[in-house]
Amino acid sequence: MFLAEFAADARVLWRLLCGQPRSGSHGERLEGFYAPQAERYDTFRARLLHGRGDLIAALEIPVGARVVELGCGTGSNLEAIDQARPIATLADVQLVDLCPPLLALARRRAAQYGNVEVIEADATTWRPPHPVDRVFLSYALTMMPDWRAVLANARAMLAPGGRLGVVDFHLPQGGSRLGNRFWKTWFAHDGVHLSEAHGAALRSLFIEATLQECRAPVPYLPGLRAPYYLFVGVKPFERL
Numbered sequence: 001m002f003l004a005e006f007a008a009d010a011r012v013l014w015r016l017l018c019g020q021p022r023s024g025s026h027g028e029r030l031e032g033f034y035a036p037q038a039e040r041y042d043t044f045r046a047r048l049l050h051g052r053g054d055l056i057a058a059l060e061i062p063v064g065a066r067v068v069e070l071g072c073g074t075g076s077n078l079e080a081i082d083q084a085r086p087i088a089t090l091a092d093v094q095l096v097d098l099c100p101p102l103l104a105l106a107r108r109r110a111a112q113y114g115n116v117e118v119i120e121a122d123a124t125t126w127r128p129p130h131p132v133d134r135v136f137l138s139y140a141l142t143m144m145p146d147w148r149a150v151l152a153n154a155r156a157m158l159a160p161g162g163r164l165g166v167v168d169f170h171l172p173q174g175g176s177r178l179g180n181r182f183w184k185t186w187f188a189h190d191g192v193h194l195s196e197a198h199g200a201a202l203r204s205l206f207i208e209a210t211l212q213e214c215r216a217p218v219p220y221l222p223g224l225r226a227p228y229y230l231f232v233g234v235k236p237f238e239r240l
């Protein structure tokens, strides 16, 4: 059982060991990193990327909402959305990502819903045609070099009172200097850039509704627990 799982994970583990390609544009590096892992992405990431369902539950998506995921990957969060609020009861869901091999899987998934659109675009600049009610990023902000532009864009596309959700790895405030340095270096090898500035920016752009700091196991590394957080914030109504 363990050996069969290990053999199935081998391509993913090899790519993680090699790290994200260092040359090319951001999109080319993502494609070089994810193309060899795409078919096994969901099974492996289910054991690495924790709290995604919790984030979607905490977003409290209302009936009739317009929902956007920036950096959707294979679209695996559609299942959690559907559990929290049946997708058929929503106005629409738009899934945005830059990486074609992952988007191909997202398109396969989205095909079963009449109101889910999969869009190849950069989260720094893409805008929906109407203001939306919920925007979320699940383990994507740390992989976006211009993450400040992404947060500003997410805020701009939300209707006042709309909610932004983020779940991602982070450097915990209570973490030791050595521990935080370890996680920063370890994740950076795969193009995941942890920064204390993410939390501060989220709190300055949105009214905090939920903040949880957690740790979760890492596949094949017993004893190691990676720090992640879950944030939900509300876009304030502007004062006149």
Ligand SMILES: C[S@@+](CC[C@H](N)C(=O)[O-])C[C@H]1O[C@@H](n2cnc3c(N)ncnc32)[C@H](O)[C@@H]1O
Pocket: 030, 045, 049, 052, 070, 071, 072, 073, 074, 075, 076, 077, 096, 097, 098, 099, 102, 121, 122, 123, 124, 137, 138, 139, 140, 143, 144, 145
């Ligand atoms: C770790 S994956 C997370 C995928 C998915 N949200 C999940 O929870 O499984 C990070 C995703 O962010 C995407 N990404 C990185 N930079 C991006 C950008 N500037 N615009 C859109 N997507 C981006 C990557 O292509 C990748 O699919």
